[in-house]
Amino acid sequence: MQTSLKYILGIATVVLVSCTSIPKKEKKVKVYKPTFESLKQHGAAPEWFADAKLGMYFHWGPYSVPAFGSAWYPHNMYKDTNGIRKHHEKTYGSIFEFGYEDFIPMFKASHFDPDNWAELFKQTGAKFAGPVAQHHDGFAMWDSEVNPWNAADMGPKRDILGEIFKSLKKKGLKTIATFHHARNGQRNANKPENWKTAYDSHYVYHPDLPTATTDPKLRKLFGNFEKIEEFNQYWLDQVNEVVDKYSPDILWYDSWLNLIPEEKRNEMAAHHFNNGMKHHKEVMLAHKQQDLPLAYSVLDYEQGGRKDSWPTPWMTDMTLGKNRWMYVEGHPYKTADLVLRNMIDIWSKNGVVLLNVSPTADGVINQEQRDVLKEIGDWMKVHGEAVYGTRPHNIFGFGNAATGEGHNAGQSSSVEYTADDVRFTVAKNKKALYVFFLGQPEQGKRIQMRAIGGYHRNIPPSPIKKVTLLGSNTSVEWEVTSDSFYLTIPEVEMNKLATVFKFELK
Template sequence: MKIKTIISSAAVLFLSYACTTSNTNSASDEVKEYQPIFESLSQHEAAPEWFQDAKLGMYFHWGPYSVPAYGSAWYPANMYIKGSKVNQFHEKNFGPIEEFGYEDFIPMFKGEHFDAEEWADLFKMTGAKFAGPIAQHHDGFAMWDSDVNPWNCLDMGPKRDITGELFAALRKRDIKTIATLHHARNGQRNANTPEYWLKNGFNSHYPYHPDLPTATTDPKLRKLFGNWENIEDFNQYWLDQVVEVVDKYQPDILWYDSWLNMIPEEKINEMVAYHFNSGLKNKQEVVVCSKHQDIPWEYGVDDMEQGGRRDIYPLPWMTDVTLSNKRWMYVEGEPYKEAALVVRNMIDVWSKNGTVLLNISPRADGVINQEQRDILKDIGDWMNVHGEAVYGTRPFHIFGYGTANASDASHDGQSAKIKYTANDVRYTVAKDKKSMYVFFLGVPEGGKRINMRAIGGFHRNQPPSPIKDIKLIGSNAQVKWKLTPQTLQINMPEVEYNPIATVLKLELE
């Protein structure tokens, strides 16, 4: 059983201070080789400075499940649940599951329009500092040139090394790399249980019953469904695939979806040690991320799906959000979030010591549709103007203030769909503390006087040093301001404001 670390109140206070300081001497610089035990792994810095500076990464849900473009990325599982909406859709459009299984989508997943160079340009234009593929989802199909997994994109489907081509293109553009791995849930854990899948479904991705195609004993096909003779063999298969990704591609970040807790702790420790030692060998400051703190916070970064936090978190953390309104893979007719909603939610994350991993959804043929591209361009245009307030910054003593309704909170805090306005303000501070940034998560009213008591006057949360001047980023308009004993008065200039978010730069002494 995996033991989770509990942070005491005193530790939180200490780490709150530590996370805002720059660690120039990483512990990993002194380690010659990591051992797969906590005492050794905990010497590795969980969030190196480059990661804290990056703020935005991108990835994509893309695989054979993109072919039907229906339901969700759980189509491979749901198609085998008799009577479900996905099962009905599948049998109507493709035939009975006994005659057309998930493996039959793979030849249809051609990715003929995939262009690694063009995708890398798109990620860079959006402002991403790291990017990469879902190397393997729950479905068991590897998006890399695999000698371990016979179900892979070089031997089947696109017949190209998607991970290899994309990583090469990203590195030419000085973009760090991430490989996300969701295959812990691929292992079939219900084959020997009397109730099979319907009662124990969350143990494994594919439903199991002796009469279902997923119960196959075909030596090759059973690997797709994770249907090994015993779960110990699957656990080794899980690890062997990660080792192969690390050996072939040296990702800067390994990221794990939920259900990592189903993998034995010794296998996880082996994986982490192998990744960290690869970083030492290749002179990389590597990172490992997981959900639900399945990897201890001492050397892993915690991720919250579509979530946020209500306050500044003492440790650097991450949230993965999707550009789609709800789905992660490409689904016909799926609406997308507006750029303003995405950016404002990202600002909230950044103000609370977080990093964003943004998901997009390519079609099965490798086309990223124009609707997503237009939103990414709007995000990129905003980042291009306001990037100094984002990259390389750290949280202030308080994240900000406002009136946004957090009643739709998800996970540990605010969801990725909370609608902010200009009444909601967030802060970041430059690492050198020579400037502080004030974000209005909406369009301010020109000519309005704002009394910012939260950081002005006698309030304890004053900027790190006295204010020399205040400027509106992206504009030459003069900002009139006055510091009184009670408040910081700011007169918002009468200009045309950015429709996504407005940022003031406080130049400090």
């Protein structure tokens, strides 16, 4: 080791962003009530979630059958000036003769293998997983007594959520159920000005469309209740049914949760938290908009994230598809390097990733997606200690790639990172700092890293025992001067996805 000092400035006992999860404290709550004052006592992100870093889920349902357009196929097929409508009529016939409900018998899931999927998720490195329990389309993926349009009674005639939860638990993974059905409620029947836009409702409404049905059963698929208050209760009853029957660790909500009245959201949260206490486990809520208080929920950014580290855990959901969430015939997938490097950026800023895969209608996660997941999983097996259970450094990193802030802000979808982009994480016990190069740094190159040494003179020094290339026994030369820190890249092969160096601290 070449060094003029024994200490590196900037790697210190003060290496973490303040408090990354709700501190543990004795809960005096016996029963959570549906009020903010009661619910806030629960806290937001349990320690296991801050440690987990990666979860997986899948968009899968009757909308997978046409394998065309997007998961919004059932929305678009009822719009009169839409390419999806034209495709539907050409392929299946008139919407009056072949409605969305006619896809359900075609959704057979004949190759669905929950044990295989659970093993795939585990091998990828996920610590929690689960299905889209119900998308905007009104079809439930569990054995429901509340919703007659469910996978156990029609289509696959299997309890998809129940089966995958059982397999995940056998593999030691925690469970997540995602709900998107707040938008399912029909809110435009008495608003002719919204009939063409379907504003705040998934299905387009017009008195002459099939979505305006008054059939007692079919109207539940389209969310077409006589009063929106009836739908709001229907929304809640379905979530509570999943909680009661399957006890998910995470309830996650897509956009438009704000359409559900606050009192119903509070009832949902209290029921979930009370069920968690009943089963002696720490459960949590996640959501996308400003529709649940952050005192007891985690905010999710769709295909986006934060520009900088955040003091409490946050989340992003991203998809393997180039820009689609369900299986679409011929749609390309992101490469493993793009996905992993974006995930590292998220982890370095105190984020947790929810990664989406897209099965075919018959229940196949195709080889293209499996190949990407295997690359990620192989990398995680070698470098997992730099990910799981870590916390952000007081500086997330440095480099040339620009990320945005918020939903669809670039992270996990389009940011192209290189070896010039560097990210940090810190072991929870503060015994190691991990330095990620988001690419393959040049062998033999001496790299200046002022972000972790030199100019943070106000931070107490912390001694380094050694620096190694993670996944090998290769020792790495380093030097600290009065104004900077230098790392010499060893003459060995660098990982093509992301290279990680471990700084062992005394």
